[in-house]
Amino acid sequence: MTGKGASVVIVGGGVTGLSSAWWLARAGCDVLVLDKGIVGWEASGRNGGGASHYHSPLYAEEQRLWPLMDDLLGYPTEYRRERVIVAMSPAQLASYHKMAANFNALGYAADHIDSRQALDLAPLVSPQNLGGIHVKFGGHANPQRTVQAYAWAIQDLGGKIIQNCAVTGFQTQGGKVTAVDTAQGTFGCDAVVVAAGPQSSMLLEKLGISLPLAAARAEMIVTEPAPLMAIGGVDGNGLYGRQTLRGNLAYGGGPHEWLDVSATGPAARPTTPLMRNLAKRVAELLPSAAHLRVIRSWAGIVENTPDGRPVIERFNSPSNLTAATMSGVGFGLSPASGHAIADLVLEGQCSFTDLSKLALGRFADLPSDWREQRGWVAISSAGS
Amino acid sequence: MPPNFDGIDRAAINGKLPRPERTVQVLIIGAGPAGTAAAISEAKSGAEVLLVDENPVSASLMGLDTPLYFGGRMTTAVQRQERMLEQIFASNPALEEALDLGVEVALATYAWGAFVNGPGLAAMPQPVVGLANEERAWLVGFDKLILATGARDIPLAFPGWDQPGVMGAGGFAALVERYDAFAGRRIVVLGSGELGLKTVSLARAKGLEVVAIVEALPQAQAMVGSDLADIPLLTGQVIHSAYSGLNGVERISVGPVGGPTRELSCDTVVMSIGMAPAVELLNAAGGVLVLDSQRGGHVPLLTSQGATTLPNVFVIGDSAGLGTPQDSQSYQMAWMRALLGVGDEQVIVCQCEEVTRADLLGVQPPNYLQRPEKLAGRDVHTLLADGPINQDQIKRLTRACMGACQARRCREQVALTLACATQSAPIPLAGFRAPVRPLPLKVLADWDEAAAMTAGWDVWFGIPSQWVPYVDIGTEREAAQMVTFSEDPA
Numbered sequence A: 001m002t003g004k005g006a007s008v009v010i011v012g013g014g015v016t017g018l019s020s021a022w023w024l025a026r027a028g029c030d031v032l033v034l035d036k037g038i039v040g041w042e043a044s045g046r047n048g049g050g051a052s053h054y055h056s057p058l059y060a061e062e063q064r065l066w067p068l069m070d071d072l073l074g075y076p077t078e079y080r081r082e083r084v085i086v087a088m089s090p091a092q093l094a095s096y097h098k099m100a101a102n103f104n105a106l107g108y109a110a111d112h113i114d115s116r117q118a119l120d121l122a123p124l125v126s127p128q129n130l131g132g133i134h135v136k137f138g139g140h141a142n143p144q145r146t147v148q149a150y151a152w153a154i155q156d157l158g159g160k161i162i163q164n165c166a167v168t169g170f171q172t173q174g175g176k177v178t179a180v181d182t183a184q185g186t187f188g189c190d191a192v193v194v195a196a197g198p199q200s201s202m203l204l205e206k207l208g209i210s211l212p213l214a215a216a217r218a219e220m221i222v223t224e225p226a227p228l229m230a231i232g233g234v235d236g237n238g239l240y241g242r243q244t245l246r247g248n249l250a251y252g253g254g255p256h257e258w259l260d261v262s263a264t265g266p267a268a269r270p271t272t273p274l275m276r277n278l279a280k281r282v283a284e285l286l287p288s289a290a291h292l293r294v295i296r297s298w299a300g301i302v303e304n305t306p307d308g309r310p311v312i313e314r315f316n317s318p319s320n321l322t323a324a325t326m327s328g329v330g331f332g333l334s335p336a337s338g339h340a341i342a343d344l345v346l347e348g349q350c351s352f353t354d355l356s357k358l359a360l361g362r363f364a365d366l367p368s369d370w371r372e373q374r375g376w377v378a379i380s381s382a383g384s
Numbered sequence B: 001m002p003p004n005f006d007g008i009d010r011a012a013i014n015g016k017l018p019r020p021e022r023t024v025q026v027l028i029i030g031a032g033p034a035g036t037a038a039a040i041s042e043a044k045s046g047a048e049v050l051l052v053d054e055n056p057v058s059a060s061l062m063g064l065d066t067p068l069y070f071g072g073r074m075t076t077a078v079q080r081q082e083r084m085l086e087q088i089f090a091s092n093p094a095l096e097e098a099l100d101l102g103v104e105v106a107l108a109t110y111a112w113g114a115f116v117n118g119p120g121l122a123a124m125p126q127p128v129v130g131l132a133n134e135e136r137a138w139l140v141g142f143d144k145l146i147l148a149t150g151a152r153d154i155p156l157a158f159p160g161w162d163q164p165g166v167m168g169a170g171g172f173a174a175l176v177e178r179y180d181a182f183a184g185r186r187i188v189v190l191g192s193g194e195l196g197l198k199t200v201s202l203a204r205a206k207g208l209e210v211v212a213i214v215e216a217l218p219q220a221q222a223m224v225g226s227d228l229a230d231i232p233l234l235t236g237q238v239i240h241s242a243y244s245g246l247n248g249v250e251r252i253s254v255g256p257v258g259g260p261t262r263e264l265s266c267d268t269v270v271m272s273i274g275m276a277p278a279v280e281l282l283n284a285a286g287g288v289l290v291l292d293s294q295r296g297g298h299v300p301l302l303t304s305q306g307a308t309t310l311p312n313v314f315v316i317g318d319s320a321g322l323g324t325p326q327d328s329q330s331y332q333m334a335w336m337r338a339l340l341g342v343g344d345e346q347v348i349v350c351q352c353e354e355v356t357r358a359d360l361l362g363v364q365p366p367n368y369l370q371r372p373e374k375l376a377g378r379d380v381h382t383l384l385a386d387g388p389i390n391q392d393q394i395k396r397l398t399r400a401c402m403g404a405c406q407a408r409r410c411r412e413q414v415a416l417t418l419a420c421a422t423q424s425a426p427i428p429l430a431g432f433r434a435p436v437r438p439l440p441l442k443v444l445a446d447w448d449e450a451a452a453m454t455a456g457w458d459v460w461f462g463i464p465s466q467w468v469p470y471v472d473i474g475t476e477r478e479a480a481q482m483v484t485f486s487e488d489p490a
């Protein structure tokens, strides 16, 4: 280690980078998190807070950890267990039942519920609902509280966080990253983690690694508080979302806009009249709340790999580089993704699950026009 | 195994956002003096003009102190829309002229958003403004948009400020002049600048009693004419508390900070310390603001022709900047500092979310959350050590400014309080986001959704391979798991 750096420098203070730093600090490692802005300012502080991504190899660990997080971090995350997913159309019901079958096949209990049971669990839902599923695991937390909890917990363990400090490049020697460059100087390191969300590909490119990512904007709305439902994690009708402990209904879903990413991050994160389509679906799903006022909308930028699955990998060259993109769904998984990344940094492999199918190598034969093939390209200003 | 891609992402926003119901040549938001005059002049030059104003706003929004700080001092007259409409025409004779010139006037109509393509957004088929009444919302396109949305109140907290009868100069002027529906009789005016004196003369013209003018600074901030000589001018003093009965404020105590107080009997306290240009629509649409203390705070960045940084969007009147002779920011700061010297740490700063001064400066979570021991070691100073104070970050932690009034009652004073506590003025503006009026879900909703939106709706990105359970990846089960959660529109 040289200069004013740390044993491990983490590029990106979203939930992925913060959780990694926290796990490393817990292991006694000297860590430094660098973020171009404020911790959790991008997707990590703008998401739905959902923590039910059963398809992931990190899921079991995530489920083990969430109920412990408030105590482990020492700060509240507002984590709440369980979800109710309510259908308003037969097609929705069929797809939710299919999800339940998947959950149960993996050993996570999810019951079918009828219309009446849905109303009991979530009294704001429409009496016209067609039933749905009650997911007995999973849950949701407050993203904004969670990012700050990670950050504070890192500091409590002696880790350092420098905000408003964008990483612009790397110094390498002997097949290793020896330092990261920023406008505020160079920070030496023994190992580096890149968890810079949409900016990760540009950063890794500087190290000769091609990480295919496409970024898009996703929008959410929130209402004034409603009476608290027994289970706050109520979605369905094409929406994801949660009721906060204050009672606000925060929901997202629907179309995304593909964007071109810049190295300095988004110049703006605008919302659109899509908020009206979200409002419609929330009012249909929860008609007893339809009189509640929408008080804000917001948008966040999420990056996706070509198959929509994460990349979490410790590289061979540079050999002390670990990088992660959670590809769209990284908030709920963050307690586990950080654990996995810390393992990779310290031991070279994940101690609790297999991650081999998430290695970057799967995109080796990706055609260069993969974004165009999928239609994952920014709308050209000429066409608008 | 690779799916067949056809170059189209059916779940993307492309082509899904609807065109507006109609497009007008000139759309003007705000039918105050500036907006009405602009409507008249545009109409005279032959343009098709739609002039929109939210007044009369619904009684329930007034109860949320939206758009002005009405402080619960309206009479029941505000519930009779007919009368209020008449009153609006009576108080603004130029509206008749506008109508005669063919201007279409839409009253009781909220402008809740403006949407134009710009950084991070290219999906809008054309620039639009979102409008709504009490029943429904709709979009209107424009060739030219003129924002004449006036100014907002800047309330500052003191013990008892959350009681009915404490209001802002803008709310007072609206109730007295525009609505003729002010429920008070005896007022105390806080602030002796131009705004304070305007409040005083309005009150006098209405035959209201002005009990006193209170000024935190040692001298009056504007020339107090001899006609006001009979009104006690209490300089170097602040309000210490407002005491309320069944109908709100009954009396207040005033005096120097840390000094003896005396009581004044009154039913209303009109805070006339400052107003802020109403820039919500512009800011939410991506228009650039600058901080200009001589123009009243955060104001639109304008060319000499009044053009904003958004194409074909102009701002005029008070929303373009207030011609305050004073350095508005230092004056507000001086008042804030003085008021922080009265009352204890339990004074509520954010009424909607019941955030106290102590919670704000301690960056503590709301009461329904546990406050573990470690939180005691965190406050605004430890955050400051991490980087410049950011009001939106503190909002996330404390919930100050997160409530249903959309921070109308606390945005500026939270910034001032943070600035006082950390000696780091000015705190950057906390951003505005649509809807800039709090509208019910069922009103905002697009009940007439475009078919393309319905057909391409997915709960997330609609990437078939994303949700394949890990165990199934690379097995023969994978293909069957390649589904999106899209609804079948049929």
Ligand SMILES: Cc1cc2nc3c(=O)[nH]c(=O)nc-3n(C[C@H](O)[C@H](O)[C@H](O)COP(=O)(O)OP(=O)(O)OC[C@H]3O[C@@H](n4cnc5c(N)ncnc54)[C@H](O)[C@@H]3O)c2cc1C
Pocket: A011, A012, A013, A014, A015, A016, A017, A018, A034, A035, A036, A037, A038, A039, A040, A041, A042, A043, A044, A045, A046, A047, A048, A049, A050, A051, A165, A166, A167, A168, A195, A196, A197, A198, A199, A200, A203, A218, A219, A220, A240, A252, A263, A265, A299, A300, A301, A302, A324, A325, A326, A327, A328, A329, A330, A331, A332, A333
């Ligand atoms: C509207 C919306 C809803 C969502 N809902 C959910 C949900 O319900 N559940 C769920 O699990 N996920 C959800 N997500 C996805 C989730 O938010 C993200 O997957 C997750 O936050 C990714 O975290 P991250 O730390 O990997 O990336 P980010 O949050 O993007 O963090 C990356 C960080 O890197 C920093 N950075 C970038 N470049 C540099 C640089 N050069 N130098 C220094 N720092 C840099 C950025 O400032 C940023 O803070 C949602 C996302 C959005 C937008």
